[in-house]
Amino acid sequence: MTTSHPFDEAMALAHSDLRAGLFSGATTRPYWNMVGPFGGTTAAVMLQAVLRHPDLLGAPIALTVNYAAAVGEGAFEVQATPVRTNRSTQHWTVQVTQADAQGARQVTTTGTVVTALRRETWGAADLAMPEVPSPAQVERVSIGPKGVEWIRHYDMRPISGAVPAAWDGSGHHSETRLWVRDDQPRTLDFCSLAAMSDVFYPRVWLRRATPVPAGTVSITTYFHADAAQLAEVGTGYLLGQATGQQFRNGFFDQTAQLWSEGGQLLATSNQIVYYKE
């Protein structure tokens, strides 16, 4: 039996020269956002290029993606380059480019990835999962601006801090908690975890109860789980939490955490977001 998951379609990369790390992909309809693909899938596909590279060492530890320009509908290229390989860590640079109207390649997205071999060590969780109702007790919501497709491809259940029901300027905090998983069940992996780190709508909308234009400029995600732990989560829900920290002169930062339903902190993520007015 073969089933095609829309996320796997978004992650599909062809290559003319695998060792050169040059891949070609294309935006897909299910993960379309307002003026380009969902930033989470762009981050995930850059990670995917690294994971597909034959010289890969270990598993992802850190991913930074800078959204230099909106990715246009259609084909793009991803270049993943292992710039330094040590005994147990490896450092990558990644770039997404698209041809402009004149056929010249323009950089739309830059990034860096660190991968590493992980060894079993002492460990501790200093950020406990908040106590929240179970996914079954929370209603699914799929409201988004018109034309935004990707939201329908996640099963999102806001526990608190949902998109304001009224844009009346009444906001007074910037924290959202929600359960999230792929709408069509799919076993969690590093790419889908990278994408889910970016499912939170702009904190400034919640903080101000005002829908000002906003967009992620740069996101950094740290992976605390290995492939086995992600596989264990399977198709289960993740608890996501996102909070704004400082809003000033056109930019704010938001910090996010993703726990497994069992309470394991799988990823922590931070982003800086442009906003208007």
Next chain:
Amino acid sequence: MTTSHPFDEAMALAHSDLRAGLFSGATTRPYWNMVGPFGGTTAAVMLQAVLRHPDLLGAPIALTVNYAAAVGEGAFEVQATPVRTNRSTQHWTVQVTQADAQGARQVTTTGTVVTALRRETWGAADLAMPEVPSPAQVERVSIGPKGVEWIRHYDMRPISGAVPAAWDGSGHHSETRLWVRDDQPRTLDFCSLAAMSDVFYPRVWLRRATPVPAGTVSITTYFHADAAQLAEVGTGYLLGQATGQQFRNGFFDQTAQLWSEGGQLLATSNQIVYYKE
């Protein structure tokens, strides 16, 4: 009158071709760490290359630095490249290289920087400065491992979470609060703020009261202040706070904040750190 500040010496960059963004610098004794320069100065000098570039647009918003290998004592080159310039934002890639014994250039450090023109907008601070005693009420501490020079070049006053007095495995939290400023007074700027984002010793030492080998792999700093606000802070103290979040299988992340003494959140920073055992 000319006074030479050790931090300015660490930030000194020569250039053979300014527009090409290729600069040469050198490690300095005052900011030496155990097996290379203090990572904060490496991050700062990469930002400095961007700030010196003639095509610079605006001021720093985000800085990510990946420590691929220890920088050796002596000369290094920094390449800062503006890969995309938009109307109000600009995206940079940065690399530090050093010649190896055979004269071949090796990448020691990679990074990305986002700069932007900032406009006055609505703003809010959702992360209030904790209530702490004033710098004058807190004793300065300058204890560090042998051979570590850079610690003496910061006036650091731990309020809580100082380096454990006894390595007895008794740790139970990972939060440090301290006042910090340059030892020799120097007006705060983006480079020194970038460096100070990395003054916190590894959280794993505090959490375990055990001095295991540890080193930053990647750091991301977001700048919430403009140049005028930094100049206003002048030579004053910053309140720094750092907390570990998840420690697992050789890596942990720590989140950090830097406020002005007046309570303005100037920068937020996150890093992922390698540790042993």
